[in-house]
Amino acid sequence: MIQPITELTAAQLRRRMQLTSLPFATTADAPELNEIIGQERATRAIEFGIEIPYQGYNIFAMGPVGAGKTTIITGFLQRKAQTRPVPHDWGYVHNFNDPDRPHALRLPPRGGAGVRAEVDQLLNQVAETLSKAFTSEQYAEHRGALVHQLDQQRADRLRQLDQFAREQGFVLVRLPMGLMVSPLKDGQAMSQEQFEALSEEEKQVFHTREPIIQDALERTMRQVREINDEAEVRLTNLDREIAAVTTKPLFDRVEAAYADWPDITEFLSSVHTHISEHTDDLRRPAEAEEESEGAQGGAEGESAQPSLWFRPAAGSPYDRYRLNVIVDNSALTNAPVVLETNPTYLNLIGRVEMRAEYGTLVTDFRHIKAGALHRANGGYLVLDARSLLRQPLAWEALKQALRNQCIRIEEMGQQMGVLATASLAPEPIPLDVKVVLIGDPSTYYLLYEYDEQFEKLFKVRADFAVEMAWTAENEQKIAQFIRSRCEEEHLPHFDISGVAKVMEYSGRLVEDQRKLTTRFAHVTDIVREAAFWAQRAGHTLVTAADVDKAIDERVYRSNQFEERLREMIADGKIMIATQGAIVGQINGLAVLQLGDYSFGRPSRITARTYEGRSGIVSIEREARLSGRIHDKGTLIITGLLGGRYAQDKPLSLNASITFEQAYDSIDGDSASAAELIALLSSLADAPIKQSLAVTGSINQHGEIQAIGGVSDKIEGFFEACKAMPPGLSGEQGVVIPASNVSNLMLKEDVVAAVAAGQFHIYPVRTLDEAIELLTDVPAGERGAEGAYPPDTINGRVDRRLRQLAEQLQRFGRPPAKEGHSKSAREPEKQPPHEPELPTDEPEPPRPQTTARRRHQPRPPWAMTP
Missing domain, CATH: 1.10.8.60 (Helicase, Ruva Protein; domain 3)
Known part of the structure; x- marks a missing residue:
């Protein structure tokens, strides 16, 4: 019942x-x-991913657009970051052994700028101290004494050579190109003419002694060169000793301040050693500057203050000793939370900038810039997954950094193998960061399916x-x-x-x-x-x-388009009936989605049935205007008809069902109940109330199933009823699945109309409930003998289907014989091909005859019943 x-x-x-x-x-x-x-589930997942200390437990926050994932996660991370300390600052310094590989320097938290200032101040003090030390009278006297001593040694060697040469009859002659020996006569060096005037015996004596003198000359010159070398070494050592001794207290003071930071003390020690060993490199630019200033001359030059040696100006050799702080956490009070909105390769891992000098691009450690991973090191980095994947090499760079737990700055050209130009290769920086990727479910599942490293690096899924x-x-x-x-x-x-x-x-x-x-x-x-x-x-x-x-x-x-449709309904251009009762015609409901706005639209659904064997034909399917879900709903209708009415006879009929005046694509199965009711109405010849509209999907057992967009659909038919004359009559309404009652959040005017009895909403659970409501005819239940009562919808349908099957079976058969009245000379003519009639099972629906475009995009105005 x-x-x-x-x-x-x-x-x-x-x-x-x-x-x-x-x-x-x-x-x-x-x-x-x-x-x-x-978001309790997502919150627990994020908290777990943050707290667990093992590698690979980064987070992918998954959820729809507009769920506030970025705002929620950033706020959550900022609260969590307050419980963690400020991480180390980081910088790069010159590598004296390999200038192309700058050293990474771990700096005190929030102290990087302070260390840089200390180093700059130290270099200024070193410059001033060295300037005073190397321009003092004491240094000049000491250096002069050393030079005089070495000059005396050179003079002694040359004096001894000259004395030996005179003993052998030769004399040393100083020429612009160096020393040479010449025969001696009367205390003077002979000229060429004088030597030619000598006798052969005298010439022979000089020729005999000449190798001895030449050997002594070469030996002496070697000794002089050794003395010169010794002099250079002693002078250099003197400068080094003075530089080392005078600057040592300055470096000791700074090293003592950072005694707990081995990286800093090691760097300062290397700078002190390098300055002590390269005083000439530091002094030469200052000397050239002084000579340039002195060349200007005049009274101004006399009154001007002399420039200091070793002054660390821009572009000076002192620049190699400076500190490039790339991560400065001085503004933080806790662990960093970095939201990188443009995660390009360079913005993510950092870069080495270039500067132009004389038409050439040059660089050094001072032009290394930090990326988002550097700034987030020791804290949290938030990235948009789709933005990251759209950037060339960015996703691979992030995976490499997380897998190796270090940040390696490399040029994109080197990564792609297209840049052969030499560039810097900064020392990698250890990485300790939790990365949170924010994306939609499709991005997550695609990465999980096609990137084998994804599940190893992002083990935590926060599902919003x-x-x-x-x-x-x-x-x-x-x-x-x-x-x-x-x-x-x-x-x-x-x-x-x-x-x-x-x-x-x-x-x-x-x-x-x-x-x-x-x-x-x-x-x-x-x-x-x-x-x-x-x-x-x-x-x-x-x-x-x-x-x-x-x-x-x-x-x-x-809603401009919605109002236009409503006007067309009111003008009768779109045919919708809201009064009376018609056989095989019903008001179905669909939802149109236009961007972020959706609304309900009533559609007239009609069904025609007649004799044949093609079964149910969806005109939308044949015209390729329907989607796969809609086609599935049509096939379910066939299954329901077969299960309910074809147990004792074949299902032999032709039926066509269509959405009238629908010229766009249609998908969804929420009109399958309305389509079936229109079909049964045609078979039973039972008029359907046009004052009611129907939505709901049907299953093969005749149960009405829940659908989406129920509020929009009801409101769409409500507005159509108001727009069409005579307006709301008190009979109009909508039939919906009972399981959708909890989904109703209707507008106030609809609620008011229902309260005033001007509009009605009926929940149904089964096909029989719906068809009784729409036709005012009992649906009918099978009796003990398996037959439906004759005056019910099911009884009429069953009877009509039997009639169609019998008519089809009789079609084309010859008339019955009447005894032997026909002459033997007129043999009975048989049809050449008697049609085969269905016996037990109905013929399956006709397959589609043309290839369907499975991935044809739906227009934005496509209807979803």
Whole structure:
């Protein structure tokens, strides 16, 4: 026995927030919000990923757009970061052994800038100290004495050589090109003419002694060179000793201040050693500068102060001793939280910049710049997954850094193997960071499927929900959320009625009376817009009227196409009947999605049945205007008909079903119940009330199943009924699945019309309930003998199907013989090919004859029944 259908009351069509459920009168009195709303599962996952200390437990935050993932995660991480200390600063310094590989320097937390200032001050002091030391009278006397001593040694060697040469009859002659020996006569060196005038015996004597003198000359010159070398070494050692001794106290002071930082003390020690060993490199630019200034001459040159040697000016050799601090955490009080909105390769791992000098690009360690990984080191890095994957090499660079636990700065050209130019290769920096990727579910599953390293590096999935339970506790949390938005954006606060409207709007977004949305980006938008209209109206508090105004204005900005369709329905251009009863015709309901706006549209569905064996033909399917889900609904109808009516006869019929005046693509199975009712109406010759519209999908057992967009569909038919004359008659309504009652969050005007008896909403659970309501004819149940009562819908359909099967079986057979009245000369003519009739099972639906475009994109105005 079919239970009578109970019409829904106005109270069942929309859940309202009780104004007494909140313990405060306005959001200004609400407590401050300090927790994540409705994301307990995601919160626990994020907390687990942050706390677990092992490698690879980075986080992928997964959820729909607008769920507030970035805001929620950033706020959560900032609170967690307050419990962690400030990490080390980092810098790069010159590598004296290999200048192309700068050293990475670990610096005190928040102390990198201080160390850099100390080093700069130290270099200034070193320059001043060396300038004084090498321009002092004591240094000049010491150096002069050493030079005089070495000069005396050279003079002694040359004097001894000259004496030996004279003893052998030769004399040393100093020429511009060096020393040479010449024969001696009368105490003077002979000229060439004098030597030629000598006798052969005298010449022979000189020739005999010449090798001895030449050997002595070479030996002496070697000794002089050795003395010169010794002199250079002794002078250099003197400069080194003076530089080392005079600057040692300066370096000792700074090293003592950073005794607990081995990297800094080692760097300072290497700088001290290098300065002591390369004083000439430091002095030469200053000397050239002094010579340039001195060349200007005149009174100005005499009055000007002499420039100091070793002055560390820009571009001076002192630059190699400076410190490049790439990570300066001086502004932090806890661990860093970095949100990188443009995660390119260079922005992620850092870069080495170039500068142009004389038409050539040059660089050094001072031009190394940090990336997001450097700034987030010791804390948390938040990245958008899709933005990251769109950047060349960025995803691979992130994986490499996480896998190796270090940041290695390399040029993109070197990574791609297309750049052969020599560049810097900075020493890698150890990495300790938790990375949070934010993305949608499809991105997560694609990475998990196609990147084998993804699951090893991002072991924690934080799954953000799109809805939460509508409870008193969550009502208070949303009120606190509104309060936070008002405080942060300097908006007027909401009174309780305004909060209630926002709460109900949140429930409508998820289409559920038991749920509230967690997509707080949409809630924030309506809060801002309601505050705007409240300020425009001069209200000190945002009220329910202001929220309604914001919602209405938002709809008005987007519903131009909806209004145009409504006008076409009212003008009769789109044919929709809201009165009377017609066989094989029913009002179906569909949802049109236009960007961020959706609305319901009624559509006329018609069915025609006739004799044949093709079964049910969907005209949309044949015209390739339907999607796969809609086609599935059509096949389910065939299965239901076979199971219900073809147990004792073949299912032999032709039936066509279509959405009239639908010229765009259609998908979804929520019109399958309406299509089946139209088909049964045609078979049973039972008129369907046109004042009612139907939505719901059907299964093979005749049960009405839940569908989506139920509120939009009801409102779409409601507006059509209002637009068509004579308007609401008190008979119109919508038949919906009973399982969708909890999804109703209808507009106030629909609720008011139902309360006034002008519009009706009927929940049904089965096909039989729906068809009784629509035809006022009992559906009928099988009796003990398996037959349906004849005056019911099922009885009529069963009888009609039997008639169609019998008619098809009789079609084409010869007339019956009448004894032997025919002449033997007129033999009976048989048809050449008697058609084969179905016997037990109905023929399956005709397969599609043309290849379907499976991936044909749907237009934005495609209907979803």
